[in-house]
Amino acid sequence: MEVYNQKDNFMISNKYLQLNMVFLVVICLWSCEPSKKISSLIYNATNKDTTQLLLQLDFQKNFDKDTVSLSIENNVVYSKIILSSVDIVDFTLFRIYVIKEESGNTLAIYNGKRNDNGMDFYGKSKISSIKKNVRLSCKINDCESIKYLDISSGKFVGISKFKKDSIVIIQREKSFQYD
Secondary structure, three states: OOHHHHHHHHHHHHHHHHHHHHHHHHHHHHHOOOOHHHHHHHHHHHOOOOHEEEEEEEEEOOOOEEEEEEEEEEEEEEEEEEEOOOOOOOOOOOEEEEEEOOOOOOEEEEEEEOOOOOOEEEEEEEEEEOEEEEEEEEEEOOOOEEEEEEEHHOOEEEEEEEHHHHEEEEEEEOOOOOO
16 A cells, blocks of 8 residues: 555656646746747848838947936837947947837837846837937936937947947948947
8 A cells, every 4th residue: 555655646746747847838938938029020120121120229339337228209218227338349239129010010129138147138118100300318327318310311320328428329321230
């Protein structure tokens, strides 16, 4: 009778482990899903149909563990992300894509690598429809700079930190290349 109970207990333990494994797999798949959706949106906007891409914002030079927040057309895209530039390439490894979805919604999608803990991060934010002139508000270490972008001057925008936490913007018609 003891042997039967040990097998029975083993069978219960085995089922318990199986349920835990299924639970862990479901959690892993669920947690990866937003990344896949965002990656798909970025790929479609930048590779398949570039007319979907309205703006691409790259955070570039002179950031050094700075706390940065960004709003486009008074819509908060992200808040209080810590950024540092990689000196060799003059890029923070942080990029924002503003795209027009097929449904007509305008999204700001961001992805990059956090400088405070090295983790990848990503997100998206629905924003107001953007026109020819776009209001960009960038807050660096609690000092806010407001700039207006004329989209006809190019959809690729480089943002660099300047003296006293202000920003300098470079706008181009071709994507920035980093070596």
